Amino acid sequence: MDKVIIRLQNIHIEFDDETIIENLNLDIKDKEFVTLLGPSGCGKTTTLRTIAGFVTPDRGDIIFDGVRINDLPPHKRQVNTIFQKYALFPHLNVYDNIAFGLRINKTPKEEINKKIHEILDIVNLKGYHKRSVDSLSGGQQQRVAIARALVNNPRVLLLDEPLGALDLKLRKDMQIELKRIQKQMGITFVYVTHDQEEALTMSDTVVVMKNGLIQQIGKPKDIYDEPANAFVADFIGESNILSGTMIRDFLVNFDDAEFVCVDKGFGENTPVDVVVRPEDIAICDPDKGAIKAVVKIVTFKGVHYEMIAQSKNYSWKIHSTQYQPEGSQIGMNIIPEYIHIMKKEAGTAN
Amino acid sequence: MKSRVIAVPYVIWSGIFIIVPTLFVGYFAFTDSNGTFTFENISKIGKYANVFGRSIVYAAVATVLCLIFGYLLAYFMAHLKEHQKSLCLVLLMLPMWINLVLRTQALQNILMDNGVINRLLGLLNIPSLKLLDTSFSVVLGLIYNYLPFMVLPIFTSLEKLDNKVIEAAQDLGANSVNVFTKITLPLSMPGVYSGIIMVFIPCLSTFVISEKLGGGKVYLIGNVINDMFNQNYNFNVGAAISLVMMLIMIITLVVFGFLDDETKEGIL
Numbered sequence: 001m002d003k004v005i006i007r008l009q010n011i012h013i014e015f016d017d018e019t020i021i022e023n024l025n026l027d028i029k030d031k032e033f034v035t036l037l038g039p040s041g042c043g044k045t046t047t048l049r050t051i052a053g054f055v056t057p058d059r060g061d062i063i064f065d066g067v068r069i070n071d072l073p074p075h076k077r078q079v080n081t082i083f084q085k086y087a088l089f090p091h092l093n094v095y096d097n098i099a100f101g102l103r104i105n106k107t108p109k110e111e112i113n114k115k116i117h118e119i120l121d122i123v124n125l126k127g128y129h130k131r132s133v134d135s136l137s138g139g140q141q142q143r144v145a146i147a148r149a150l151v152n153n154p155r156v157l158l159l160d161e162p163l164g165a166l167d168l169k170l171r172k173d174m175q176i177e178l179k180r181i182q183k184q185m186g187i188t189f190v191y192v193t194h195d196q197e198e199a200l201t202m203s204d205t206v207v208v209m210k211n212g213l214i215q216q217i218g219k220p221k222d223i224y225d226e227p228a229n230a231f232v233a234d235f236i237g238e239s240n241i242l243s244g245t246m247i248r249d250f251l252v253n254f255d256d257a258e259f260v261c262v263d264k265g266f267g268e269n270t271p272v273d274v275v276v277r278p279e280d281i282a283i284c285d286p287d288k289g290a291i292k293a294v295v296k297i298v299t300f301k302g303v304h305y306e307m308i309a310q311s312k313n314y315s316w317k318i319h320s321t322q323y324q325p326e327g328s329q330i331g332m333n334i335i336p337e338y339i340h341i342m343k344k345e346a347g348t349a350n
Numbered sequence: 351m352k353s354r355v356i357a358v359p360y361v362i363w364s365g366i367f368i369i370v371p372t373l374f375v376g377y378f379a380f381t382d383s384n385g386t387f388t389f390e391n392i393s394k395i396g397k398y399a400n401v402f403g404r405s406i407v408y409a410a411v412a413t414v415l416c417l418i419f420g421y422l423l424a425y426f427m428a429h430l431k432e433h434q435k436s437l438c439l440v441l442l443m444l445p446m447w448i449n450l451v452l453r454t455q456a457l458q459n460i461l462m463d464n465g466v467i468n469r470l471l472g473l474l475n476i477p478s479l480k481l482l483d484t485s486f487s488v489v490l491g492l493i494y495n496y497l498p499f500m501v502l503p504i505f506t507s508l509e510k511l512d513n514k515v516i517e518a519a520q521d522l523g524a525n526s527v528n529v530f531t532k533i534t535l536p537l538s539m540p541g542v543y544s545g546i547i548m549v550f551i552p553c554l555s556t557f558v559i560s561e562k563l564g565g566g567k568v569y570l571i572g573n574v575i576n577d578m579f580n581q582n583y584n585f586n587v588g589a590a591i592s593l594v595m596m597l598i599m600i601i602t603l604v605v606f607g608f609l610d611d612e613t614k615e616g617i618l
Contacts, residue, residue: 054517074520075528081521087514091536100532101522152522 003030005156005188006051011060013046013212020046021057022212028156028190033182035191035199038209039235044192047209048158051190052081065155079156080149085165086141088133094120094144095129101152119147122181139170146181156188163198175201196236200224208232229342233275240281242314243344244274252341255314257290259334263341273342278306278319280338289331291316295324375596378589391590398574398591402598405571408485408560409553412492413500416549417542419493420500424541425534427501428508439505442498454491454562461487461563483565491559496552500545507541508534543606551599571595 006028013021021043028034036044049055050062053074061068069077080101089097095116102112120126123143133141142162149157159178163171179202182189193199199206200220208215208223208231216228227233230241244254249264254274266272286292293309293316307318309330316332324330382388427438445453460466461481468478481487511534519533557572564570571591578588 052521054520073525074517075523075525079521081518083514083518085514087512087518089515089518089533100519100524104523104528148518148522 005030007063009061033189033204035203037199042209043212080154081158086145119151240276246270261339275340278317282333284331286329286331291332413550416500424504487563488568491563496549499548503544504541507538
């Protein structure tokens with residue numbers, strides 16, 4: 001588990017004088033599920049295509065299992081890709097699609113046959129081998145794409161937003177299924193998505209990217225609980241991000257109230273960004289709250305209510321199972337562990 | 351209801367210009383000069399069997415050569431940048447806006463004994479070549495005139511090919527030869543089939559090209575029909591040959607349509 005299988009070293013990529021990837025360093029461990037997460041245009045797909053061999057970095061090295069593979073063409077790399085819209089071969093049926101890689105490698109016929117029936121079993125497509133790929137649903141095409149890649153026993157599987165075209169229910173099912181397949185086959189997955197929920201659900205490690213730069217690398221829980229900066233906080237889950245002042249260690253002022261916090265080392269009277277998750281706000285009587293606010297909008301979200309509450313300076317987003325009617329006065333308290341303090345970033349709102 | 355109204359002008363058009371003339375061809379083919387019903391015209395066609403054969407050979411050779419050059423050109427064009435593609439398309443189609451007779455006449459002047467090529471050879475003290483009125487000049491004329499009809503459908507099908515599919519093949523270990531034989535070629539077959547049909551049929555029925563560039567030495571079935579109508583004024587035999595020609599073409603279409611479906615089925 002701790003062996004590094006792919007190492008990206010100082011990768012720098014430009015297209016038409018525009019920097020896409022800036023000095024990227026990333027270690028991917030063997031059998032790990034790594035997700036590259038970020039908004040569109042953040043360079044996550046380019047990073048994946050660099051590993052696959054479709055993009056050659058202008059500077060930097062791609063090390064695969066200790067060997068530099070910058071100059072190795074895609075067809076010689078021990079990785080397989082699942083493309084965004086599957087890119088199945090339209091002129092071949094399910095069986096021939098999956099057999100493609102094996103036939104290129106001159107695998108004996110019987111072995112191909114055996115492997116394909118095994119893999120069809122794994123992706124739950126038993127009995128579909130003769131079907132034309134056009135006759136399959138999106139979810140089934142997805143499974144064919146997975147089978148087509150996995151049947152070659154790649155060391156690493158690259159997945160480029162593979163669930164983007166599926167509806168929500170199917171997406172959730174496939175998330176679980178992909179995770180199961182990854183564990184069952186013991187393959188390293190490098191997964192690209194802009195869906196933070198997907199990233200948190202499936203990954204061992206999440207790499208958050210923005211404008212070609214890695215913002216944070218960590219376990220899903222760490223990234224959610226301890227976002228490195230306001231961008232990560234905002235992108236992963238929902239957040240209230242507001243400007244505050246660090247009065248001294250363990251004491252912060254924001255929205256005209258003082259709060260005890262667990263952070264230190266910012267100096268005295270330093271401007272900082274404060275991040276509070278909507279579900280971490282406790283609602284109480286107006287006179288008992290550190291901050292007073294008026295509920296403006298209430299939306300029922302299933303498990304909880306989402307409320308927008310206006311305080312003197314800030315419009316708070318609150319998730320609570322406790323219903324508060326629109327227009328009511330509320331008090332808000334936040335315990336120290338739920339207050340996340342970050343160094344001030346240029347251009348943060350409020 | 352509305353769509354039917356829109357179709358009316360076309361129905362009238364095809365009635366006047368397609369169905370009625372075809373009926374006339376049928377009428378002439380099965381009557382003699384007095385207008386009485388006969389099979390005599392059809393039975394006379396046997397005389398022209400060798401001309402039919404020659405026409406099919408010429409059309410087939412021209413089609414195969416068009417396919418080879420046309421595929422290469424289409425493949426080259428499909429891999430150009432967008433603005434280069436449009437330039438190539440214009441260059442390809444520009445000659446098609448000039449009348450076929452005129453183009454063929456120009457080619458005749460180039461190939462003549464004292465034409466451009468031979469005069470250039472003369473300047474270099476190379477003995478002149480017999481280029482015009484040969485099989486070579488006729489096949490060259492056929493290729494020159496009909497190559498665009500091969501290039502365009504193949505180009506279109508190559509253009510439609512999703513680059514992601516090619517990347518997927520490379521990702522699965524296919525080198526450039528594998529990519530071409532297993533992905534590009536099979537996926538461009540619809541374009542190849544339409545190209546073959548669009549080149550073979552006009553090549554089969556041509557008379558201008560064989561007349562201008564064959565100088566009477568390459569006598570094709572198109573020339574026979576042309577002579578029947580314009581020199582011998584034997585509309586009946588001319589019509590009978592035309593009818594058989596039409597049958598051959600329909601059979602070609604059906605065969606290729608059939609092949610197309612079968613290959614599709616074989617693949618699926």
